[in-house]
Amino acid sequence: MTDYVVEGKGLTQDYYVSGGMFGKAKTVRAVKGIDFAVERGKTLAIVGESGSGKSTLARIVALIDHQSGGTLTIEGHEVDIARHKPDHVLRSKVQMVFQNPYGSLNPRQKVGDVLTEPLLLNTKLSARERREKAEAMLVKVGLGAEHYNRYPHMFSGGQRQRIAIARALMLNPTLLVLDEPVSALDLSVQAQVLNLLADLQDEFSLTYVFISHDLSVVRYIADDVLVMNKGECVEQASRDEIFSAPKHPYTQMLFAATPVTDVEAIRARVAHRKALRAGAGA
Numbered sequence: 001m002t003d004y005v006v007e008g009k010g011l012t013q014d015y016y017v018s019g020g021m022f023g024k025a026k027t028v029r030a031v032k033g034i035d036f037a038v039e040r041g042k043t044l045a046i047v048g049e050s051g052s053g054k055s056t057l058a059r060i061v062a063l064i065d066h067q068s069g070g071t072l073t074i075e076g077h078e079v080d081i082a083r084h085k086p087d088h089v090l091r092s093k094v095q096m097v098f099q100n101p102y103g104s105l106n107p108r109q110k111v112g113d114v115l116t117e118p119l120l121l122n123t124k125l126s127a128r129e130r131r132e133k134a135e136a137m138l139v140k141v142g143l144g145a146e147h148y149n150r151y152p153h154m155f156s157g158g159q160r161q162r163i164a165i166a167r168a169l170m171l172n173p174t175l176l177v178l179d180e181p182v183s184a185l186d187l188s189v190q191a192q193v194l195n196l197l198a199d200l201q202d203e204f205s206l207t208y209v210f211i212s213h214d215l216s217v218v219r220y221i222a223d224d225v226l227v228m229n230k231g232e233c234v235e236q237a238s239r240d241e242i243f244s245a246p247k248h249p250y251t252q253m254l255f256a257a258t259p260v261t262d263v264e265a266i267r268a269r270v271a272h273r274k275a276l277r278a279g280a281g282a
């Protein structure tokens with residue numbers, strides 16, 4: 001049986017929009033019956049133009065918002081956060097990384113506090129154990145234990161996103177929802193952070209739901225791709241299928257409008273990852 005970490009069936013999200021003083025209130029359906037499933041250790045990329053509903057879907061999968069309709073299943077258990085608040089076990093399994101590393105870290109909190117806070121709230125680890133785990137995680141994401149006592153403003157954008165990733169990993173999640181995690185970064189830094197995410201995925205068998213409007217990024221990171229337009233899924237296929245022969249006219253238009261750069265580098269990296277996986281499985 002396929003080991004799906006997350007499955008959505010008919011996921012729908014309605015927003016109630018007030019009409020102002022004289023207008024009529026209305027309901028906007030931002031996500032319209034989306035089905036998907038992501039296997040353990042794989043990445044589903046969700047692509048689409050601005051306003052297509054990507055972030056709305058991401059917030060449902062990350063257990064931040066409850067869907068108006070459909071079902072969400074995580075690790076085989078149907079989740080209904082409207083009726084049952086997720087317990088800390090479920091909460092720790094699903095973590096989100098946001099686009100803006102400047103906004104997502106509290107400027108008054110030292111990095112060490114950012115990283116140990118989830119442990120303080122959700123585990124019985126001692127202060128010393130929490131610190132050791134945080135320092136080890138800093139090293140894991142390419143920073144150093146010496147960064148523990150520094151403040152977020154002392155880091156570059158890429159380093160802050162590494163801190164946000166480290167924080168997301170502190171409770172050993174199985175699923176990361178990444179909403180445009182590299183789009184606020186310079187191109188060279190984007191590549192470094194994508195490499196880090198790929199390495200962490202291999203090391204911890206992480207499952208990613210990766211929101212992006214950037215097809216170069218998607219080609220690099222995704223195993224499967226779901227294309228959204230106006231809240232609907234217009235096409236869903238493996239990365240290779242969708243990049244070599246997009247079927248839906250909207251996907252064709254999207255791909256034609258946004259040239260994919262640096263294809264050779266991406267292919268080399270993908271081949272390298274496949275070889276690593278094959279070696280690990282041998």
Ligand SMILES: Nc1ncnc2c1ncn2[C@@H]1O[C@H](COP(=O)(O)OP(=O)(O)OP(=O)(O)O)[C@@H](O)[C@H]1O
Nearest residue numbers: 015017028030048049050051052053054055056057
């Ligand atoms: N809280 C809200 N209240 C009302 N409408 C909303 C709300 N959040 C999103 N929407 C609407 O839902 C639709 C989908 O928005 P969403 O942010 O999910 O799209 P997106 O694909 O992530 O876009 P972007 O890439 O610009 O973030 C849009 O029409 C948006 O205006």
